[in-house]
Amino acid sequence: MYEEYYSFKELPFNVTPDPRFLYRSRSHRDALAYITYGIFQKKGFIAVTGEVGVGKTTVVNAFIDLFQPSLETAFVFTTKFPFDQLLYLVCNDFGLEVEGMNKVQMLMALNKFLISQYEKNRNTVLIIDEAQNLSPEVLEELRMLSNLETRDRKLIQIMLVGQPELEKMLNLNEMRQLRQRIPGICHIPILNRDDVEKYIQFRIKVASVNGQGPAFTSEAINEVFHYSGGTPRLINILCDRVLLLGYVMNVHNFDSRIVREGIRELESKEIT
Ligand SMILES: Nc1ncnc2c1ncn2[C@@H]1O[C@H](COP(=O)(O)OP(=O)(O)OP(=O)(O)O)[C@@H](O)[C@H]1O
Ligand SMILES: [Mg+2]
Numbered sequence: 001m002y003e004e005y006y007s008f009k010e011l012p013f014n015v016t017p018d019p020r021f022l023y024r025s026r027s028h029r030d031a032l033a034y035i036t037y038g039i040f041q042k043k044g045f046i047a048v049t050g051e052v053g054v055g056k057t058t059v060v061n062a063f064i065d066l067f068q069p070s071l072e073t074a075f076v077f078t079t080k081f082p083f084d085q086l087l088y089l090v091c092n093d094f095g096l097e098v099e100g101m102n103k104v105q106m107l108m109a110l111n112k113f114l115i116s117q118y119e120k121n122r123n124t125v126l127i128i129d130e131a132q133n134l135s136p137e138v139l140e141e142l143r144m145l146s147n148l149e150t151r152d153r154k155l156i157q158i159m160l161v162g163q164p165e166l167e168k169m170l171n172l173n174e175m176r177q178l179r180q181r182i183p184g185i186c187h188i189p190i191l192n193r194d195d196v197e198k199y200i201q202f203r204i205k206v207a208s209v210n211g212q213g214p215a216f217t218s219e220a221i222n223e224v225f226h227y228s229g230g231t232p233r234l235i236n237i238l239c240d241r242v243l244l245l246g247y248v249m250n251v252h253n254f255d256s257r258i259v260r261e262g263i264r265e266l267e268s269k270e271i272t
Contacts, residue, residue, distance in 0.1 A: 002247035012207030013236040019062035034186040050188035053233030083141040114155040132162035190230035219256035
């Protein structure tokens with residue numbers, strides 16, 4: 001609603017994991033590099049963790065966007081599914097017709113598909129988001145799935161993406177066989193104060209028509225940092241509120257007072 005007022009072509013602080021808005025902080029860049037390395041070096045398994053709202057799904061989407069032509073991806077979000085249901089979703093997302101098939105038949109269909117992709121020299125990647133919800137039994141089955149291989153390489157790369165509980169689970173003694181196959185776990189930390197500033201400027205720039213847009217004073221950024229703790233999703237929610245307030249109050253540049261007002265509004269909304 002305020003896009004026109006600030007000359008935005010789109011909302012700068014949406015909460016969708018849109019890779020066009022990816023601000024490449026050191027840690028987001030490292031995560032992208034880790035994923036790229038793991039997938040193209042055919043490590044078999046990789047894992048990305050981070051707190052809620054830190055940008056895990058956005059980084060994964062950025063990776064897919066960058067390498068789409070050479071990838072065949074299936075993207076599944078897990079709740080606590082048993083393995084055969086997960087397998088069904090995976091096959092479906094790869095475009096396989098597996099309606100009515102049992103587990104063995106689905107595995108056979110998947111294997112055939114993986115070999116055909118291998119022959120076309122395409123990288124098949126299974127991305128499991130919200131992987132902290134996977135049970136140890138399902139993780140074990142996934143390990144078996146990653147055993148599908150030719151003599152010289154893995155046929156499928158599996159990327160586990162989830163909250164820090166995922167790392168805890170992978171570090172359990174019973175998970176050591178799987179854990180040994182993962183080349184380090186990539187953890188995305190929250191943003192520091194400087195990155196929060198650059199992050200805000202970057203998103204405003206991407207959304208604006210002429211590459212310019214409203215500015216935040218240094219104190220205003222401090223307030224955003226303090227409120228959000230450096231979590232991108234919380235930054236977005238607050239900045240969206242501040243932009244709305246600015247529109248209503250007819251100001252284009254934001255000081256700490258208007259940010260505090262935004263925080264008050266969000267907090268009173270949480271209470272009601
Ligand atoms: N580096 C970044 N650059 C730009 N936007 C980002 C960045 N990191 C996160 N965001 C934004 O923050 C919001 C939350 O990101 P995302 O959904 O990727 O987080 P997540 O870690 O997957 O969260 P969850 O644990 O809830 O799944 C999105 O709007 C996303 O665009
Ligand atoms: Mg996510």
